[in-house]
Amino acid sequence: MSSDPVPSVPSSFNPPAAPRIKRRLKRVDPLSAGTTLALLYGTISLIVAPLLFIMTSAAAHSSGAHVGGGLAIGAWFAVAIPFLYGLIGFLTGAVGAALYNFLTRWTGGIEIELE
Numbered sequence: 157m158s159s160d161p162v163p164s165v166p167s168s169f170n171p172p173a174a175p176r177i178k179r180r181l182k183r184v185d186p187l188s189a190g191t192t193l194a195l196l197y198g199t200i201s202l203i204v205a206p207l208l209f210i211m212t213s214a215a216a217h218s219s220g221a222h223v224g225g226g227l228a229i230g231a232w233f234a235v236a237i238p239f240l241y242g243l244i245g246f247l248t249g250a251v252g253a254a255l256y257n258f259l260t261r262w263t264g265g266i267e268i269e270l271e
Contacts, residue, residue, distance in 0.1 A: 180265040183257050190250030197245030201238040209234040 209230050 174271045177270045178267055179270060180267050182260055182265040184253040186250040186253040186257070189253035190246040190248075193249030193252075194242045194246035197248075198238045198242035201241035205234045205237040 212230055
């Protein structure tokens with residue numbers, strides 16, 4: 157009696173391949189695409205904007221220039237940029253999806269293969 161709870165499988169055993177199915181992406185909902193890209197762009201800018209603010213303020217301080225007002229504007233931009241990028245992401249996603257839907261009339265859509 158073996159202590160191995162799983163029965164051994166011969167090394168020549170190959171499981172059957174999963175069937176491959178081809179599908180076409182015919183339509184993308186513009187509101188869904190816009191919302192998804194707005195969140196994606198906004199999230200990325202939440203990471204990038206503070207890093208840019210830190211780098212630009214460090215560069216300004218190292219130059220010895222008086223930058224009091226400039227830092228306030230930079231801080232305001234670090235807060236505003238995620239919202240601006242979110243808006244740009246929404247517009248890009250919505251317009252891109254609408255354009256894709258328009259062009260699929262002639263191209264038939266993107267063909268994908270699923271397994």
